[in-house]
Amino acid sequence: MAWRAVARFEIGTSHEKQQIPCQDYGHYRILNDVIVGAVADGAGSAKYSDVGAKLAVETVLEYLSRIDKYIHKQKRCWERFSQPSKEQAKRLFAKTTKKAIAALHKQADSSDYSINDLACTLLVFVATPQWVAAMQIGDGFMVVRPQDSEHQLLFNPDKGEFVNETTFITSANALDEMQVDVLQGQQEFICASTDGLEKVAIRMSDWTPFAPFFQPLEEYLWETKNPEEENEYVINFLQSERLNARTDDDKTLLLCLFDRQ
Template sequence: MGWKAIARSAVGTSHQKQKIPIPCQDCGNYRIFKDVIVGAVADGAGSAKYSHFGAELAVETVIKCFADIDKQGFSQPLSEMEAKEVFTKFVKDVITALNKKADNNDYSVHDLACTLLVFIATPEWVAAMQIGDGFMVVSSQDAEYQLLFEPDKGEFFNETTFVTSANALEEMQVQVISGKKEFICASTDGLEKVAIRLSDWKPHAPFFKPLEEYLRETDKPEDDEKYVIDFLNSERLNSRTDDDKTLLLCLFGKEI
């Protein structure tokens, strides 16, 4: 038994059509520490000049921050207050890293603005946090898919909270779920309208089931990435969303 995971991103068609193509402003990554996995996904603000750097740095910082933690304390489920303390440290470290990069390159930290989704999962529980939009969905075998947070869309259309926002920590959503959750999917908002039913924020099962089956049937997803890459770049998907797209997929189960 163990975790299997893969994280991949694709540039949105709207970025590819620009006279000067815009790089992918999404980033996703994970690390596995025995039976604990930490994952992070960030989406750079479209209006921020260097947000692709910000998203990458935010994800890298979260992974490093968790790697430096004594993971013995994760043998028991975190309380929501404990989880909030852990995630607050992550966010503060991210903000520090973004400010340092901005200072070193002589631009505003808001040029690095990005959303941030993070989860810590063991075979018995999941702790998750979200700042801004995007989504995280979990499930156990043969159970319904569960959306952890409603994406933060702000007061106006296309508005959300970023890690660099003054109210980022106040707007941070945190949840701890006890009980085995085998499948986890974290994604940026580029896939929201195809993966989530926006009328009631219910996950669209036909979107997630093939992805879960792919993980169940693949021994080492990182070495067998064609399915995810082809899916993210497919004409069918790009006809429904022109934004950058990131998928971070995790499964705890038997090794093939």
């Protein structure tokens, strides 16, 4: 049994025209039979949000990968949460988010930035063969599919009161607005993405996943032994004219599959 995963992000056509760098970032780490992943979308109005998005994701992954040091070295960390409650997950993700915020403050201070120059959304998950714990601050989406079941959207994207408004981890109310969930049972497929793909992946009318978007991505993971290296399919998809005709924003895909074989 093992996780297969790939993370890729591509600049949107609107950012290319404006000569703005890609403000998305996504990555993951596989720790034996556990995978931790995160994606972030830098605020369009923030001058260095591309720096903030990458720093937030890497800080989160580093923290969640090293959390073992806080418990007895003979006991694997995630066994401690064999049946995690939502409250346990909230505490874990609150600490994780605070680590990211502290890293952003340090970066801002050392570079003479405003902390708001590094504003970004943040989606994080920890997945084991028995459960998935996830959090979301801001927009974007996370979709899972248990074995022999349908795709499920974990959280409705935070769109705020006005168009193009959302919550960032640098917002004063970030931890209050953080959404958290814990799913028991094995999730065979996980997809985390920024809001650039919402229009094509999620039905906005009822906030349900659009299965034809996800099915080819799952098939690719099943057919590819090492998707991180054999990533041409994902790159071509994110760069395709067909996709860019429907969204001009930066686009991120973090795809995970649990292979039981």
